[in-house]
Amino acid sequence: MAIAGQSGAIVMAIRQALEDRGVGVGYMVTTGNESGLETPDLMSYFAADPSIRVIVVYLEGVRNTKVFRDACKAARAAGKPVIALKLGASEGGRAAAMAHTGALAGSIETFDAISTREGVIRVRGLDELIETTECFVHANPPKGNRLAAVSLSGGKRGLLIDAFYSAGLNFAPLSPNASEQLAKMLGPGSIVGNPLDAGFAAVVDPSVYMKSIKIMIDDPDTDIVIIDAELPKAPHELRERNLRIVNEMAGQAHKPVIYISAMSIGFTDFTKGLRKSLPNIAVMQGLDRAVGAIKSLIEYAGLRKEVPDIVSSSKASARAVLEKTLKAANGAAALDEVASKQLLKAYGIPISKEDVAQTPAEAVKIAKAIGFPVVAKVVSPDILHKSDIGGVVLNLANAAEVKKAFNDITARVKKLKGKPKLEGILIAQQVKADLELVVGASLDAEMGPVVLFGTGGVDIELMKDVALAGAPLDAAEAKELIAKTKAGVKMKGYRGKPALHEPSAVKALVGLSNLMADANGRIASIDVNPFLINSKLGVAVDGLIVLNNAAANKAAGH
Numbered sequence: 001m002a003i004a005g006q007s008g009a010i011v012m013a014i015r016q017a018l019e020d021r022g023v024g025v026g027y028m029v030t031t032g033n034e035s036g037l038e039t040p041d042l043m044s045y046f047a048a049d050p051s052i053r054v055i056v057v058y059l060e061g062v063r064n065t066k067v068f069r070d071a072c073k074a075a076r077a078a079g080k081p082v083i084a085l086k087l088g089a090s091e092g093g094r095a096a097a098m099a100h101t102g103a104l105a106g107s108i109e110t111f112d113a114i115s116t117r118e119g120v121i122r123v124r125g126l127d128e129l130i131e132t133t134e135c136f137v138h139a140n141p142p143k144g145n146r147l148a149a150v151s152l153s154g155g156k157r158g159l160l161i162d163a164f165y166s167a168g169l170n171f172a173p174l175s176p177n178a179s180e181q182l183a184k185m186l187g188p189g190s191i192v193g194n195p196l197d198a199g200f201a202a203v204v205d206p207s208v209y210m211k212s213i214k215i216m217i218d219d220p221d222t223d224i225v226i227i228d229a230e231l232p233k234a235p236h237e238l239r240e241r242n243l244r245i246v247n248e249m250a251g252q253a254h255k256p257v258i259y260i261s262a263m264s265i266g267f268t269d270f271t272k273g274l275r276k277s278l279p280n281i282a283v284m285q286g287l288d289r290a291v292g293a294i295k296s297l298i299e300y301a302g303l304r305k306e307v308p309d310i311v312s313s314s315k316a317s318a319r320a321v322l323e324k325t326l327k328a329a330n331g332a333a334a335l336d337e338v339a340s341k342q343l344l345k346a347y348g349i350p351i352s353k354e355d356v357a358q359t360p361a362e363a364v365k366i367a368k369a370i371g372f373p374v375v376a377k378v379v380s381p382d383i384l385h386k387s388d389i390g391g392v393v394l395n396l397a398n399a400a401e402v403k404k405a406f407n408d409i410t411a412r413v414k415k416l417k418g419k420p421k422l423e424g425i426l427i428a429q430q431v432k433a434d435l436e437l438v439v440g441a442s443l444d445a446e447m448g449p450v451v452l453f454g455t456g457g458v459d460i461e462l463m464k465d466v467a468l469a470g471a472p473l474d475a476a477e478a479k480e481l482i483a484k485t486k487a488g489v490k491m492k493g494y495r496g497k498p499a500l501h502e503p504s505a506v507k508a509l510v511g512l513s514n515l516m517a518d519a520n521g522r523i524a525s526i527d528v529n530p531f532l533i534n535s536k537l538g539v540a541v542d543g544l545i546v547l548n549n550a551a552a553n554k555a556a557g558h
Helices: 008-020 037-046 065-077 094-098 100-104 107-117 124-137 154-166 176-187 199-204 205-216 237-252 269-276 287-301 317-329 337-346 360-370 398-417 475-484 484-493 504-520 550-558
Strands: 004-005 025-031 053-059 082-088 118-121 145-152 226-229 259-262 282-286 354-359 372-381 392-397 424-431 435-444 448-455 466-470 524-532 538-540 542-549
Touching: 004 037, 008 025, 008 053, 008 124, 025 037, 037 053, 037 065, 053 398, 065 082, 065 107, 065 176, 082 107, 082 124, 100 269, 107 448, 107 466, 118 124, 124 282, 124 287, 154 226, 154 287, 176 205, 176 448, 199 205, 199 287, 205 226, 205 237, 226 287, 237 259, 259 287, 282 287, 317 337, 317 504, 337 372, 337 504, 337 524, 337 542, 354 360, 360 372, 360 398, 360 424, 372 398, 392 398, 398 424, 435 484, 435 504, 448 475, 448 484, 448 504, 466 475, 475 484, 475 504, 504 524, 504 538
Parallel strands: 004 025, 004 053, 053 082, 082 118, 145 226, 226 259, 259 282
Antiparallel strands: 354 424, 372 392, 372 424, 435 448, 435 524, 448 466, 524 538, 524 542
C-alpha cells in the first residue's frame, strides 16, 4: 500500500503500525504545506502504479476539489480503494452559516457527501484507519454481503450478532449441504446456526473446530467468513498449525477470511512475526472497528467502477434569470423571499401561489384571488428568519384576519432595532401538507457546492434528519439522497399512509443543484424550508438565497 499526508509524524506512525501487521508499505510521502506537490497528485501517481493495492491519505484540507475528485476517480477505475483520515471541520464560508442549510452542511459532512460518491472510505481515527487498511489489503472485495462466522463461545457469538446487526449487516442462512454436514459432525443437542458456536463439540473433538471453518469457507452461500479468535502471543504448536491451514484454505477460496479479536490485545514480537507469515487472511483487533471495516469492504465491492461526471441540465432561460437577479441584487447580502422564489421557479422548483401587498386592502384582494386559507409573511432582505420575529401568520381564513395579520406584522417590524427595510407583506396560498421537508444547497469553502434534503420545519436543527450530496446531481442521485433520510422513508408511505409526491422533491433537488452549479461560487446557500409535500404535489412555501459576497460575509460576522 501507499501512504501520503500532510503530517510527517502521523504518516510515519501509520507506516510503523501497518508494517507490524504484515502490510507492505510501498510509498510513504509527507507533503508538508503542499507548496509544490499536493496529496491528490500523489494519489493519481499511486493509482497508476501496479505494485500498489490500497491508498491511504491523511488530509488536513483539500485545496482543489476537482483535482481531488479526479485522483479518486483514477484510483477507483484502477480498483484501488482510497482510505482517508480527514482532519477537523472548517468553518466554511461564513456567509453560508446565515441560512440553516449552511449551518448544517459542515466541512466534514460536505467532504463525506462528495468523497463517498467517488468511492473514498473515510475513517475517524488512527485505530480505525489501521484496521480498515488491514482489511482491504488482506481481503479481496466480496461478491456479496452474506456473512458467516465460527466461534468457540456462546457469549462471543452473541456479541458478533449484535455488533453486525447494529451496522445493518446480518449473518446469512447456511446452505442445506453445509447445515447437514455441521449437524452430523456436531451431534445431537448441538445448535447448528450462523454464527456457529462450536465450543462444546470442539472440547470433545478438537478437529471439529477446523472442520467447521472449512465447511463455512466451502459453502457457496457465504461471501465472507469470520473467525472469532486472536493470534497467540507466544509459540503454540497447535494454534500455529491451524492458522497456517486456514491461511492455505483462504488462499484457495474466492472470498475474504477474517480473524477478529473481540478486544484490541496488541501484538507481541512473536505475534508480529507469525502474522507476516499469514498473507491470505485479515487479522483484526477490536470488534467494533472490525465491523466498520468489513462494512466498508462490502460497500466498496458494490460500487460502480466509474461514476460519470454530471453537469448542469438547466435551460438557457433559467440561466438568464440567474444573471438578471444577481445583477439586480446590487451587492446585497441576500435575496428577499420574493426574489428568491422567482429564481427558484426559473429553475423548475414549484412555488406556492402568492403576491406581495403594500396595504391591508391589497392583501385582502390577493387573498380572495388565491382562495382561503392563506399565510401572511414579512418581505425584507434584512430579515432572514421571519418566524423568529413574528413575521409569519398562518391559517388566515377571512378578510378580517388578513387585515389584522398585515397590521400586526408591520407593527412588529417597525419595533425592531436596526430598522430593517420593509418591502411589503407576502400573501401566499396555505398548502395542505402531509410532511414538511427542507431542500437546500450550500457552498463549502473547501469542497464546493452541495445539496441537502431532509425533515424540515421549525425543528430542523433539533431533528437533524438530513443528507448531503455534491452538486450538480441528476434524478437518480436525487432519489438516492432522499432514500438516506427518515423523511424519505415517510415519503414511501409509512404505517399505511399514502405515498407522497416524490417527483416534486426530486425536481427541486435537481433544480437547486443546477442553480448552485450555474452560480459558480456566487451563491453561498439556498434554504427552502419548509418544502411542503402531499400525495399530489410538493411546493416551496419559503425561500432564502444568501449570496457569496462582502455584504454577506460582513453580516455573518455579526
